[in-house]
Structure formats: structure tokens, C-alpha cells
Amino acid sequence: EVQLVESGGDLVKPGGSLRLSCEASGFTFSHAWMSWVRQAPGKGLEWVGRIKSKNDGGTIDYAVPVTGRFTISRDDSITTVYLQMNSLKTEDTAVYYCSMVSGYSYDYRRGTYHYAMDVWGQGTTVTVSS
Amino acid sequence: DIQMTQSPSSLSASVGDRVTITCRASQSINSYLNWYRQTPGKAPNLLIYAASNLRGGVPSRFSGRGSGTDFTLTISSLQPEDFATYYCQQSYITPLTFGGGTKVEIK
Numbered sequence: 077e078v079q080l081v082e083s084g085g086d087l088v089k090p091g092g093s094l095r096l097s098c099e100a101s102g103f104t105f106s107h108a109w110m111s112w113v114r115q116a117p118g119k120g121l122e123w124v125g126r127i128k129s130k131n132d133g134g135t136i137d138y139a140v141p142v143t144g145r146f147t148i149s150r151d152d153s154i155t156t157v158y159l160q161m162n163s164l165k166t167e168d169t170a171v172y173y174c175s176m177v178s179g180y181s182y183d184y185r186r187g188t189y190h191y192a193m194d195v196w197g198q199g200t201t202v203t204v205s206s
Numbered sequence: 207d208i209q210m211t212q213s214p215s216s217l218s219a220s221v222g223d224r225v226t227i228t229c230r231a232s233q234s235i236n237s238y239l240n241w242y243r244q245t246p247g248k249a250p251n252l253l254i255y256a257a258s259n260l261r262g263g264v265p266s267r268f269s270g271r272g273s274g275t276d277f278t279l280t281i282s283s284l285q286p287e288d289f290a291t292y293y294c295q296q297s298y299i300t301p302l303t304f305g306g307g308t309k310v311e312i313k
Contacts, residue, residue, distance in 0.1 A: 111302075113250075121242075121250065121293050123302040137300040140207070173249055180255045183236075190256035191297045192240040196249035 078102035078195045080174050085200030088164055092204070096159040098174030098197055105155035107131060109177035111193055112148060112159050114170035114202075122170075124148075126177065127157065141167075164204045171199040208232050208296050212305035218313040223284045227308045229277045229294035238298035241270055241279045244307075245290045253292075254279065284310070 084096040098110070109132070112124040125138040127148045136148050147160040157174055175196045179189030209232035219225050229239065237257035242250040252261045254270040257277055267282040281288055289312050294305040 120291075120307040121244075121295075121304045123295075123304065126300070126302070139301045181259065186236070190238060190259075192252050192255040192261075193242075193250075193295075194252050194261070196251070199249055 078176065080176065080195060080197035082172065082174055082197040082200040085172065085202045087203045087205065089206050090164060090166055090204055092164050093160070093162045094164065094202060096161070096172055096174075096200055096202070098157045098159075100155045100157070100176065103176065106152040109179075109191070110148075110150065110157040111175045111177050112157075113173045113175060113193065113196075114168075115173070115199075116167070116170045119170075124159070124172070161202070164202075166204050169202060169204045171201050173197055173199045207301055208235060208299065208303050210294055210296055210303050210305040212292075212294055212308050214308060215306060216309040216311060218311050219284055220313045221284055221286060225281045225284055225288075225310060227279045227292055227294075229272075229279070229305050231275045231277075231296055231298075234274045235296045235298035237273050238296055239270075239272065239277050240295045240297060241268075242293045242295065243288070243290045244293065245287070250293065281310075
């Protein structure tokens with residue numbers, strides 16, 4: 077069974093740091109692209125960032141609001157992806173989900189797959205407040 | 207960034223109703239459009255990828271259409287578990303972006 081389990085959420089003061097972990101099982105983690113998505117209380121979904129597999133270059137992309145403050149990394153030996161969050165702001169308060177990105181149908185004209193966030197963890201809550 | 211606009215933001219319907227949700231992209235995204243369903247307190251679930259393809263295990267009452275900038279998600283006969291919030295998401299280019307969501311409520 078494919079499973080993602082996030083941990084590390086906590087109450088932290090503005091300007092503080094926190095590291096979230098997402099442990100994966102049930103699939104070949106080293107081949108997978110992984111994303112982080114967050115959801116502020118009562119709000120919609122917001123993409124945070126994505127890390128590709130090492131085989132695909134290991135490229136990491138971030139949303140503008142977190143660029144320079146958040147860092148995504150992965151440790152394939154323990155099938156875990158991380159989200160290091162620094163300089164936290166009150167607006168970073170949210171449930172943070174990790175997801176496994178799957179490549180579906182191949183677009184030959186563009187030379188890429190259609191990607192979607194296929195499997196999600198249960199989420200971990202980050203509260204930034206003084 | 208590509209902006210994704212969903213309409214309506216909410217709707218009321220009954221079990222058995224046919225429901226259509228619209229998603230518009232601020233520029234062409236070909237068919238790089240996914241749909242998710244989220245029930246309260248739960249993580250989202252992927253329903254449709256590449257605009258019109260049903261993810262394995264998703265009931266056939268869900269269907270997606272569109273290409274370019276305009277897309278729709280249709281539920282042919284609403285079931286109790288479909289009362290939820292639906293999000294579209296473009297996978298054409300980073301930063302990936304979601305629509306604001308459409309909440310489907312019980313009439």
C-alpha cells in the first residue's frame with residue numbers, strides 16, 4: 077500500500093524555523109517526484125514546491141512566497157522528503173501535505189508527461205504565532 | 207504565474223443531480239489540468255488528470271473536458287460522498303497553481 081506520513085508540525089514563533097518530514101512507503105521512492113502543498117485555515121490549496129528524482133536531475137522548484145525561506149530535500153536511503161522552513165511568518169500557518177507526483181500520459185509534442193499529485197499524506201499542522 | 211479561476215465558488219445540489227464546475231486558466235495550458243476532491247478534514251484526492259482522464263478507481267460518474275484555457279468537471283449523478291470541495295490545478299509550468307475551489311453543498 078502506498079503511504080505518506082508527515083510529521084514535524086508544531087507551534088513556532090514568527091521568525092522561527094521548523095523542519096517537516098514525510099516518510100514514504102509502498103513505492104519506489106527514489107524514482108518519484110515529491111511535492112509539498114499547504115492549506116491555510118479555511119482557505120484553498122497552495123503549492124509550496126517540488127523535488128524531482130535524482131534520475132530526472134533532482135531539480136527543485138518553489139512557489140514565490142516561500143522562495144529563499146523554504147528548502148526541500150530528500151533522502152532516498154530512508155525514503156523521506158523534507159521541508160525546511162526558516163524565517164517563518166504568520167501567513168505560513170497551514171496544514172502541510174506532502175504528495176507523490178505521478179507521470180501519466182506522455183505528450184510527444186512537448187516531450188514531457190502530464191504530472192499530477194497522485195497520493196497524499198494526512199498532513200501536519202504548522203502554526204506560526206507569538 | 208498562471209492564474210486558475212473556478213466557478214462557481216459554491217453550489218447547492220441534491221443527491222442524483224448533475225453538476226458542472228468550470229475552471230479557466232489565464233493562459234493556454236493545453237490539457238495540463240488536474241481535478242481533485244477534498245472532504246472536510248481530509249487530504250485531497252486526485253480525480254482526473256490531463257483534463258479528461260479518470261484516475262484508476264475513480265467512479266465513472268466523474269468526467270472532465272477542455273483544452274487551452276477552459277475546462278469543466280462534471281458529476282453525472284451526485285452521491286453523498288461527493289459533497290466536498292473541488293480544485294483544479296495546472297501542471298503546465300511551475301509554479302504549479304490551484305483554482306480557488308468549488309464547494310458542493312447539500313441542498
